Every structure is written in structure tokens, then in C-alpha cells.
Amino acid sequence: MNTAIDTARLSPPPRQSLVKLLAWGVIFATLAWSWSGAEIRPMALITDGANMGTFLADFFPPNFHDWRYYLEEMVITLHIAIWGTALAIVCAIPFGLLCAENVAPAWINQPVRRLMDSCRAINEMVFAMLFVVAVGLGPFAGVLALFVHTTGILAKLFSEAVEAIDPRPVEGIRATGANLLEEIVYGIIPQVMPLWISYSLYRFESNVRSATVVGMVGAGGIGVVLWEIIRGFYFAETCAVMLIIIATVSIIDIVSSRLRKLFI
Amino acid sequence: MTKAAKVMVPAIKVTRLHKTFNCCKALDGVSLDINPGEMVALIGASGSGKSTLLRHVAGLAVGDSSTQGGSIEVMGRPIQACGRLATDIRATRARIGFVFQQFNLVGRLPVMTNVLTGALGRLPLWRSLTGLFPLEDRERALEALTRVGIHETAWQRASTLSGGQQQRAAIARTLVQRAEIILADEPIASLDPESSRRVMETLATINAEDKTTVVVCLHQVDFAIRYCPRTIALKKGQIVFDGPSAELTPSALRDLYGAEADELSAPIQGSASFITDTALAVAG
Secondary structure, eight states: OOOHHHHHHHHHHHHHHHHHHHHHHHHHHHHHHHHHHHOOHHHHHTTHHHHHHHHHHTTOOOOOOOOHHHHHHHHHHHHHHHHHHHHHHHHHHHHHHHHHTTTHHHHHHHHHHHHHHHHHHOOHHHHHHHHHHHHSSSHHHHHHHEEEEEEEEEHHHHHHHHSSHHHHHHHHHOOOOHHHHHHIIIIIHHHHHHHHHHHHHHHHHHHHHHHHHGGGGTTTSSHHHHHHHHHHOOHHHHHHHHHHHHHHHHHHHHHHHHHHHHHH | OOHHHHHHHHSSEEEEEEEEETEEEEEEEEEEEEEETEEEEEETTTTTHHHHHHHHHSSSSSOSSSSOOOOETTTEEEEEEEEEEEETHHHHHHHHEEEOOTTTOOOOHHHHHHHHHHGGGSSOHHHHHOOOOOOOHHHHHHHHHHHHHGGGGGBBBBSOOHHHHHHHHHHHHHHHTTTTEEESSSTTTOOOOHHHHHHHHHHHHHHHOOOEEEEEEOOOHHHHHHSSEEEEEEEETEEEEEEEEGOOOOHHHHHHHHHHHHHHHHHHHHHHHHHHHHHHHOOO
């Protein structure tokens, strides 16, 4: 009798197994359904293998002849990322607070959230193309593109941090007769500061990466260089630029993640 | 009520206050008067409505709107009436110091800044938002910290202090506020006996020296008897006793609370070391 009960317990209840099986079924069905739409042709990798080998060989050795020019443009890319992020942080603070349920009433936070959603929904490349038309070719268009997109992202992250605070210190401040702004400055900001700094640094990292591509639509920086040399089939130079980008992004990532650890 | 009390404006006047949470009544027609300079204990078992009452007096919660006339006045100024907060609530709140069970300090700010927030109610916005507190307020904050005995912690983060120190910092905040009334909501419920005694001692000193009205919510009757001349006892949202604390003998408590009386007087019988502690303190 006892052994019969024990063997029944050894495997999970049939209901759980069925759900698991169904989940796997759904995953495979989705992958199969997307196969033809994405024109997946694994054989092409083998049949065109020789062509790809030749193509890859063109990249090496990298040509660093114009490295001063590449480095200058890389620094401009950093400048774009710095200003795009800085402006975004400044705007994300009020917007983030207005998005938070525990700060603003629903009739304010809902419209502001939708506004931030739309900033976030559209990729910075699209914004870059629009701003190139509006303010002309060059880094400023890139700054504006990163600024709008990052504001949307940071406002959401900031507001989530605000919604997770401990309400009791805020009540302590309120009990002294403080007004809403004072409650925010003394009760909320000190609590969310570590998270806000961490999110801002993380977005700066991502913006350095994004700033390298917004240039491709003419919004300044290393992206412009990259786009020109790829179109001109200068693959050795392309390789050099890509190596510079990888080095820069890696350095920024390492430094920023070290900094972020200090604040958490 | 004494003759003098009739001509004085009461420090706190609560009239027929009702509060309903979902289904249950937390406050059921509470009316009371507290005179300036009194030190009053508010006792009752968990869920009797004493904390709820205190939060209503500070305007941190609003009473039911359906009942007519439920109102609270502090120093003759309205706090709330018929479930609506007064429009000048912030100005009145600045005159009321509130001490919370969980201290409600901002853990990442220095003790000094936490104590200085007591001045926010009277500072112009440009000063409070930039954190440029006037010298006078900073002197007052340090003086307040010295008075409650934790001035050496002034520039530490509040979160690094012990519970008892945090609660004394919270009391220092009400001193910087120049509060005319201190409402303390279970100020010693999260503290050890020695810290509890020091916190109650501090509140009693402020009451005696500054003539500040103090209303303190307590769980243990022995503290009420020791520090507060007057006690108001609540049971299921109603006042069941209002008079001299000395009248609260164990048998009187049993009459009021029945089986719940044990919960209120437990520390007296429960902790022998506590009795010696307080006995020594009193003797010393």
C-alpha cells in the first residue's frame, strides 16, 4: 500500500506534464511558422562558403592608416552619447515622477506614460532620420535622436524605482508640514538615487553603442565614416573602424559597470 | 473638566469621528478634548483604533464623509471635517510633530538633514529645494540632537543608528519643527526596554520643560501609568475610559477589556528584568 503511494509521487502530476508538453509544442510551432517568412536557408552558408571566405579575407589585415581621423570621429560619437544621455536624464526626472502612481494622480500619469511609450516605441535610427531633416546633417541630429528615445526609457525606469520606495519616510516628511515638492526632494529622491544613477550609467553605455549607428543616417560621428567606407568597399578600413568601436564600447562598459557597482 | 479648561482653546478637539475600513468600524463616534500642556496616553489592544485616531488628528488620514459633523480641530484650527482635509492643512501640520512606530526617517540622509526637515514647513521653497537651511535652523537642529542625547551621530546616515537612537532623532525633528503638539504613534513598540524608557523619558521632559502637548499611543499600560497623568482607553473604536492613569488598576483593566487585559498589562508580569531596570532608573 505504502509503496504504491510513493511510486505515484515520484513523477509530477499529469496536469503539470501536459502543460509542459503544450508549452514546448507552442514554441516549436512558432519557430516553424516563422521559417518561411524569414527565408531561412542554412544551405546557403555552405554553398556560398567560398565567397564568404574571400569576403572575410578582404577585412584583414585592418588598415589603420587614417586612425587619427577615426579616433576624432569616435570622440565625437562619445560627445553625442554624453549629451544625448545628459539631456535625457534632466527630462526623465520630472517625467519619471509624473509617471509614478504614488506621486501623480491617474489623470496625469496615464497621458504622460503614453507620451513616454511613444518616445520609446520608435527606434533612435528613425528619430535620427527625422532630426537630420529638421536640424540638418551632423552630430546635433544624433544628440536629439538619442535624447528623445532615452527620455522615454529612463522615465519608465525612474518611475518604476519611485513606485517601489518605502512610503513611511515620505509620510515622515509630510507630517512636518512639507509640500509635495519637498516630500519628493527629501523623501523620495534620496531613496531612489542609487537606482537612478545605475540606470543612467547603463543607458549611457547603450547610447555609446547607439551613437555609432545613428551616424549611418547622417547624424554625425563614427557611423558616418563607417557608412561611407562600407559603401566604398574599403573592407580593411571598415575592419579598423570596427575594432576602434569594439575597444571604445568595451572600455566604457567596463568603467560604467564598475561605477554602477559603487552605487548599488 | 476644570474651570480653566473651559476658557482655554483645546489643543486637540475631536468631535464624533467615524472611520470605516472596508467592512469594519475602526473609529465609532470618537469625541475628545485635550488641553494644551497635557501628556495623555492612548491605550488599547491591537486594532482598537488608537493609531488610526492619531493619524486622523495629524491629517494623515481622513474620516468617513457620510456621518455628519465628524471633525477635528487642533489649536482651534480645522484639520478635517466631514471627511475632507482643511485647505491649510500643511500650515497646521507644521505645528504638529508626529513620531512614528517605525521612526520614518530617510535612511540614506544624514541624521542632521533628517532633523532639519522639521523646518521645511516654514522655509521658502528656494531654500528647502536647494537644501540651504538657515544657520538658525542648523543651530536649532544640533541643539535638539544634543537635547535628546545623540548629537555625536549628527553626520551619520540615519540607517546606521540603532532603533532607540532613530526614534530620538525623530523626536529631535519635532523639536526643530517647534511643534506645539507631539503625537507619538506607538513610539516604543519596536524598541528594547532600555531604549523605550529613554524615549518616554525624553517625551516627558519635552512635555514638562516646553509645555508641549504630548499624546502617545501605547500598548503597555505600565508606561502610561508611569509617564502620563491622563489616559484615554479605546476598545473597538470607542472610548471606554478617560481619566487619571492611576485609576487603571489591573482589576479596572479586566473590567474594561476582559481577556484582552492580559495583552495590555503583559510586560509588568512578563519581564522581571524590566521591572528592576525601571526601578533602578527611578531610584537613580
